[in-house]
Amino acid sequence: MKRFLEKLAEGALLLSGSITSITILLIVLFLFKEASGLFRSPVIEEGYVIALNKANTVKSLSSYEIKEIFDGEISNWAELGGKDEAIEVVRLSDLTNYYTEEELGAEFENIPAKASELTASHPGIVLFLPKQYLAKKFDGITLDKETIHPGDFFGGKEWYPTASPSAQFGLLPLLLGTLWVSLGAILLSLPFGIAVAVYLAEIATMRVRNILKPIIELLAGIPSVVYGFFGLVVLVPFLQKIFQLPVGETALAGSVVLAIMALPTIITVAEDAMRTTPRAMKEASLALGATHWQTIYKVIIPYSKSGITSAAVLGIGRAIGETMAVLMVTGNAAVIPHTLLEPVRTIPATIAAELGEAASGSAHYQALFALGCILFLITMVLSISVEFISKKQK
Amino acid sequence: MLTVEAKNVDFYYSDFHALKNISLEVEKNKVVAFIGPSGCGKSTFLRILNRMNDLIDGTRMTGSVLIEGEDIYAPNVRVDELRKKVGMVFQKPNPFPKTIFENIAYGLRVNGIKDNSFIEQRVEESLKSAALWDEVKDKLKKSAFALSGGQQQRLCIARALAISPKVVLMDEPASALDPISTAKIEELIYELKKDYTIIIVTHNMQQASRVSDKTAYFYLGELIEYDDTTKIFTNPQKESTQNYITGRFG
Ligand SMILES: Nc1ncnc2c1ncn2[C@@H]1O[C@H](COP(=O)(O)OP(=O)(O)OP(=O)(O)O)[C@@H](O)[C@H]1O
Ligand SMILES: [Mg+2]
Numbered sequence: 001m002k003r004f005l006e007k008l009a010e011g012a013l014l015l016s017g018s019i020t021s022i023t024i025l026l027i028v029l030f031l032f033k034e035a036s037g038l039f040r041s042p043v044i045e046e047g048y049v050i051a052l053n054k055a056n057t058v059k060s061l062s063s064y065e066i067k068e069i070f071d072g073e074i075s076n077w078a079e080l081g082g083k084d085e086a087i088e089v090v091r092l093s094d095l096t097n098y099y100t101e102e103e104l105g106a107e108f109e110n111i112p113a114k115a116s117e118l119t120a121s122h123p124g125i126v127l128f129l130p131k132q133y134l135a136k137k138f139d140g141i142t143l144d145k146e147t148i149h150p151g152d153f154f155g156g157k158e159w160y161p162t163a164s165p166s167a168q169f170g171l172l173p174l175l176l177g178t179l180w181v182s183l184g185a186i187l188l189s190l191p192f193g194i195a196v197a198v199y200l201a202e203i204a205t206m207r208v209r210n211i212l213k214p215i216i217e218l219l220a221g222i223p224s225v226v227y228g229f230f231g232l233v234v235l236v237p238f239l240q241k242i243f244q245l246p247v248g249e250t251a252l253a254g255s256v257v258l259a260i261m262a263l264p265t266i267i268t269v270a271e272d273a274m275r276t277t278p279r280a281m282k283e284a285s286l287a288l289g290a291t292h293w294q295t296i297y298k299v300i301i302p303y304s305k306s307g308i309t310s311a312a313v314l315g316i317g318r319a320i321g322e323t324m325a326v327l328m329v330t331g332n333a334a335v336i337p338h339t340l341l342e343p344v345r346t347i348p349a350t351i352a353a354e355l356g357e358a359a360s361g362s363a364h365y366q367a368l369f370a371l372g373c374i375l376f377l378i379t380m381v382l383s384i385s386v387e388f389i390s391k392k393q394k
Numbered sequence: 395m396l397t398v399e400a401k402n403v404d405f406y407y408s409d410f411h412a413l414k415n416i417s418l419e420v421e422k423n424k425v426v427a428f429i430g431p432s433g434c435g436k437s438t439f440l441r442i443l444n445r446m447n448d449l450i451d452g453t454r455m456t457g458s459v460l461i462e463g464e465d466i467y468a469p470n471v472r473v474d475e476l477r478k479k480v481g482m483v484f485q486k487p488n489p490f491p492k493t494i495f496e497n498i499a500y501g502l503r504v505n506g507i508k509d510n511s512f513i514e515q516r517v518e519e520s521l522k523s524a525a526l527w528d529e530v531k532d533k534l535k536k537s538a539f540a541l542s543g544g545q546q547q548r549l550c551i552a553r554a555l556a557i558s559p560k561v562v563l564m565d566e567p568a569s570a571l572d573p574i575s576t577a578k579i580e581e582l583i584y585e586l587k588k589d590y591t592i593i594i595v596t597h598n599m600q601q602a603s604r605v606s607d608k609t610a611y612f613y614l615g616e617l618i619e620y621d622d623t624t625k626i627f628t629n630p631q632k633e634s635t636q637n638y639i640t641g642r643f644g
Contacts, residue, residue, distance in 0.1 A: 206451060280488035287444060288501035289478035289557060
């Protein structure tokens with residue numbers, strides 16, 4: 001009977017372990033499946049088509065090129081490897097510049113024919129047209145099968161998911177925003193965190209430590225929105241004033257808030273590592289006439305090097321995934337940052353802010369999942385490296 | 395000339411009275427052995443001599459300890475300077491996770507010595523005095539952990555000698571070692587007493603009688619008897635000492 005119960009308990013434990021693993025695996029699979037849809041989404045806004053003159057040697061346009069054309073940044077086909085011919089951008093509303101309203105018909109019933117005619121007669125044309133106005137026998141090249149290229153996502157410098165005619169899903173500004181904010185956070189929190197860890201592990205008396213340690217651990221439990229509030233109300237105006245900025249919501253504000261949030265992790269992990277320094281090592285050092293400080297930086301810190309590295313990596317991990325507080329204080333401008341004093345937008349903040357307005361299954365929606373995958377990969381690399389570092393320690 | 399002079403030392407771990415009114419003198423270039431049953435306070439007393447007990451919270455000491463005539467518990471004493479004068483070898487070999495060379499150079503470096511040729515010379519001299527030079531001279535850049543236990547302990551002795559202490563305290567330095575390594579350490583102690591004053595804690599009666607000039611017998615925190623080693627082992631004055639050395643208890 002007892003044996004049977006033991007077997008049962010064993011089975012239950014195994015089951016819960018497998019269920020957890022499978023659930024996580026399914027979540028990851030779902031994430032990647034949704035994300036991969038991005039590269040099958042059309043470059044051009046749903047329901048529209050871009051048409052070129054059939055003599056045009058340019059046969060395909062990337063998402064970024066379309067945007068540049070419609071923004072007037074690219075004005076000659078030669079820039080895209082075509083003939084030397086000025087680009088002539090024509091939207092549906094521009095048709096009235098070429099034809100009178102009578103010619104287009106009272107119910108616009110002539111638009112398909114006229115659009116076809118216009119395309120055929122203008123060698124430099126790029127026509128942006130709703131699919132419903134595309135003539136059966138359209139006289140020109142239509143670009144409607146183009147899908148978003150991985151290069152547009154991974155190498156894209158602009159994130160502008162509602163741009164027309166071609167939404168921009170460039171990863172770079174968000175990735176860089178995330179990295180800048182996290183890097184700033186770690187640069188601020190690591191020296192301070194290690195200093196506090198050294199103090200707690202080596203200098204503080206038992207009484208002080210017994211008071212400080214629970215307070216620091218409590219900091220880890222404060223909801224991130226509260227940190228965000230603090231950042232918004234105190235830090236942002238402060239930074240704006242100090243650096244004379246137009247807006248105080250900057251990468252730096254995000255870094256400072258994240259640094260405060262990452263501190264408890266860094267302090268706890270680094271302190272634990274320092275405490276594992278064998279007493280015999282410390283005594284050996286002191287017995288040789290080393291001072292307490294010499295013992296700290298010549299024995300204790302080298303001995304807990306890998307623990308301190310783990311602390312740093314875990315701190316970065318916390319910073320990279322953090323959403324709410326960062327969303328509140330970084331200003332959320334999706335531009336590639338050049339200094340810490342500019343507004344930035346991070347990956348988690350983007351997902352949180354935009355998922356609500358992205359239509360399910362749209363390219364925008366899938367792009368947000370792709371961002372999720374990137375975030376997942378970053379944190380996975382971080383946790384694998386923590387694993388690796390702590391293995392090396394043993 | 396007295397190297398160590400302890401007067402009326404009482405020592406407490408919080409409320410535990412670990413040493414009771416100990417007075418003891420050690421002459422220069424002598425080897426003194428501390429013996430006594432486990433828990434009688436030998437290590438505690440040894441660690442009083444280089445103020446290692448300062449590291450333990452809640453301890454308290456009264457009485458005085460002079461080393462070369464200087465009160466080491468006086469308020470203006472720098473503990474790190476004291477420990478340069480009074481070296482220590484621990485029961486379990488405790489080399490640093492560094493190279494053999496760096497283990498020995500450590501004490502010199504924390505002393506602010508930067509002259510590399512001097513450091514190299516001291517490393518060689520110390521390893522020679524610890525009778526380890528021939529075994530390690532070709533692998534000074536190897537990790538100290540690659541040595542055997544006995545070699546590690548001699549490395550720790552060399553490390554203590556490198557900073558030229560006046561007194562070397564050894565807390566059961568051979569208890570974790572095999573008989574051959576133990577014999578080597580004993581030979582070494584015999585050699586070292588030319589230059590150093592040595593205090594050694596041991597549970598091994600033969601060892602105490604072989605290496606020491608004087609022997610102190612501790613029991614339950616008290617110094618029961620302290621005399622020439624030959625006298626302690628042939629004609630002890632106290633019954634308790636007699637019982638202990640003949641192995642009737644402890
Ligand atoms: N850190 C400490 N805190 C409290 N009590 C201690 C501490 N260290 C030692 N003691 C106590 O003080 C007494 C003397 O200990 P000590 O280590 O000096 O004995 P010892 O003679 O060296 O014994 P052994 O031969 O086993 O090494 C023991 O009763 C021990 O329990
Ligand atoms: Mg002991």
